[in-house]
Amino acid sequence: MQKKESDMLAHAVSLVDRGRLDEGEIILEELRGKDPKDPLIVGSLGVIALQRGEYGKAEQLLDMALEYEPSFYPALVNKGILLVNLGDVEGAVPLYRKAIELNPRYVEAYSNLGNAQALLGKTEEALKEYERALKIRPGFSDAHYNLAYTLVRTGRTKEAQEELEHAVSLNPAHRSALQLKLALHEELGEETRAAVTQRMLERLQ
Numbered sequence: 418m419q420k421k422e423s424d425m426l427a428h429a430v431s432l433v434d435r436g437r438l439d440e441g442e443i444i445l446e447e448l449r450g451k452d453p454k455d456p457l458i459v460g461s462l463g464v465i466a467l468q469r470g471e472y473g474k475a476e477q478l479l480d481m482a483l484e485y486e487p488s489f490y491p492a493l494v495n496k497g498i499l500l501v502n503l504g505d506v507e508g509a510v511p512l513y514r515k516a517i518e519l520n521p522r523y524v525e526a527y528s529n530l531g532n533a534q535a536l537l538g539k540t541e542e543a544l545k546e547y548e549r550a551l552k553i554r555p556g557f558s559d560a561h562y563n564l565a566y567t568l569v570r571t572g573r574t575k576e577a578q579e580e581l582e583h584a585v586s587l588n589p590a591h592r593s594a595l596q597l598k599l600a601l602h603e604e605l606g607e608e609t610r611a612a613v614t615q616r617m618l619e620r621l622q
Contacts, residue, residue, distance in 0.1 A: 422448060430461055438465045456486035464495055467502075475499055490516040494526050497533070506536045524550040528560045535567045543567050558588040566597060574601060590621055 425444055432441035442465050449458050463478030476499055482492040493516040497509035513530035516523055531546030547564035550557055565580035578601055584594040595618050602611035 422451065426455075426457065430457070433461055433464055433468075436468075438468060441465065454485045456482040456489040456492065459485065460489060460492040460495065463492065467495060467499055472499060472503060488519050490519040490523055490526065493519070494523070494529055497529055501529075501533060501536070506533050509533050510537075522553050524554045524557050524560065527553070528557070528563055531560075531563055531567070535563075535570070540567060540571055556587050558584045558591050558594070561587065562591060562594040562597070565594070569597065569601070574605070577601065585617075589617065592618070592621055595621075 426448055429441045429444035429448070432438075432444070442462065445458055445462050445465075448455070449462070452458060459478055460482035463475050463482060466472075466475035466478055476496070479492045479496045479499065482489055483496070486492075493512045497512035497516075500506070500509040500512070510530065510533050513526050513533065516526035517530070520526070527546045527550035531543040531550070533543075534540075534546060535543035544564065544567060547560050547567070550560040551564070554560075561580045561584035565577040565584065568574075568577035568580065578598070581594050581598045581601070584591050585598060588594070595614055599611055599614040599618065602608075602614055
């Protein structure tokens with residue numbers, strides 16, 4: 418792939434990461450016309466379909482990406498997310514584990530494995546996976562949020578609040594973290610802190 422196409426691909430992936438799916442898709446489809454078997458291009462189109470809830474199309478694209486490159490670990494994680502969305506949590510676990518085997522520093526795999534373990538009722542295992550992700554990348558806001566959410570479910574509210582503070586400090590636009598933070602403030606009767614968090618949420622509208 419030439420530098421121009423490489424730069425276009427990087428820009429498209431960035432657009433998808435920021436939720437600008439339509440813009441990213443236009444660039445990816447153009448690139449796919451030139452290199453139809455590039456796993457990153459095809460896998461990114463699969464992510465777009467996944468985020469749109471087009472699960473059949475997402476599965477087809479992610480499977481194609483893995484056919485072109487069986488060790489393409491991002492597609493394994495996204496296939497796992499797809500299975501979770503379809504209700505097959507147990508089926509997602511080996512995909513996350515395979516991604517970790519291929520890249521032991523891929524924090525998204527640990528975090529999503531933690532989510533799956535939590536859904537399966539394996540709370541302690543889930544907490545360990547989030548902690549592994551944060552050991553590799555302390556600034557991974559999603560892992561802080563996922564850890565907080567699981568801590569809330571176990572009644573460890575104070576620890577959960579600390580993790581939410583980390584998540585929001587790292588990503589002030591983390592809507593899910595702010596919503597959970599607000600719910601905890603309201604539950605604990607922390608009116609001033611709840612008001613501040615509510616204003617932060619309103620600025621995201």
